[in-house]
Amino acid sequence: MAAEAATFQAEDIVARLGGRSIVFVGLMGAGKTAIGRKLATLLGLPFVDSDHEIEEVSRMTVPELFERYGEPEFRALEQRVIHRVLESGPQVLSTGGGAFMNAQTRAWIGEQAVSIWLKADVDVLFARVAKKQNRPLLKTDDPRATLERLMHDRYPVYALADLTVPTRDERKEVIVGEVIDALAAYLTHKSDGKGQGDEHGR
Numbered sequence: 001m002a003a004e005a006a007t008f009q010a011e012d013i014v015a016r017l018g019g020r021s022i023v024f025v026g027l028m029g030a031g032k033t034a035i036g037r038k039l040a041t042l043l044g045l046p047f048v049d050s051d052h053e054i055e056e057v058s059r060m061t062v063p064e065l066f067e068r069y070g071e072p073e074f075r076a077l078e079q080r081v082i083h084r085v086l087e088s089g090p091q092v093l094s095t096g097g098g099a100f101m102n103a104q105t106r107a108w109i110g111e112q113a114v115s116i117w118l119k120a121d122v123d124v125l126f127a128r129v130a131k132k133q134n135r136p137l138l139k140t141d142d143p144r145a146t147l148e149r150l151m152h153d154r155y156p157v158y159a160l161a162d163l164t165v166p167t168r169d170e171r172k173e174v175i176v177g178e179v180i181d182a183l184a185a186y187l188t189h190k191s192d193g194k195g196q197g198d199e200h201g202r
């Protein structure tokens with residue numbers, strides 16, 4: 001019975017998206033890639049991670065791209081990849097943490113997708129990113145302080161996402177379930193005319 005209810009909820013969500021994609025935004029370590037992939041499976045939608053796409057088209061890893069061509073070239077590729085992906089929705093797109101800071105990218109996402117900010121506290125983020133050395137922006141003397149500065153700079157912009165889902169040290173399946181509940185509530189209220197969106201009615 002629970003499985004049937006979950007299937008119904010998934011079909012209902014996809015129908016209510018009406019062709020729009022779902023886009024995850026948020027800081028490094030929030031779980032955009034991991035949760036996005038699981039959500040796509042549950043909804044039966046294609047999954048795209050912008051960093052993976054960039055790595056495919058450039059045939060380089062993200063750290064290599066940063067090192068050889070610098071962050072501006074990475075950002076230009078990121079913008080192009082996200083634009084292309086959004087044109088072929090509906091899909092679940094997990095962006096890299098800096099992508100939503102680009103005003104043009106934000107505008108496209110606003111037109112073509114429902115955006116979700118996965119929001120975690122600094123301890124959770126830091127514990128996760130410390131396990132891997134694949135994030136060039138954190139190769140600093142004090143990566144935790146760098147993460148805190150990014151939180152300060154980026155959180156007002158991430159807050160422009162349609163939905164904010166808090167995440168924490170909890171099983172991915174639980175977090176995905178909370179994302180689905182938040183999406184269902186948002187899409188239901190929107191189509192009932194009781195928008196929960198921001199002051200722009202998004």
Ligand SMILES: Nc1ncnc2c1ncn2[C@@H]1O[C@H](COP(=O)(O)OP(=O)(O)O)[C@@H](O)[C@H]1O
Nearest residue numbers: 027028029030031032033034128170171172175
């Ligand atoms: N809810 C979770 N519980 C435990 N580990 C998680 C959870 N979400 C993500 N992770 C792990 O944290 C790390 C960073 O997640 P990732 O999806 O790459 O984040 P992002 O794409 O936002 O940078 C990965 O190793 C991932 O498996």
Ligand SMILES: O=C(O)C1=C[C@@H](OP(=O)(O)O)[C@@H](O)[C@H](O)C1
Nearest residue numbers: 027028029051096097098135136
């Ligand atoms: O926050 C950022 O600017 C970045 C986040 C990374 O992606 P994740 O957020 O998936 O780790 C990746 O795009 C790159 O290292 C830059």
Ligand SMILES: [Mg+2]
Nearest residue numbers: 032033095096
């Ligand atoms: Mg990622």
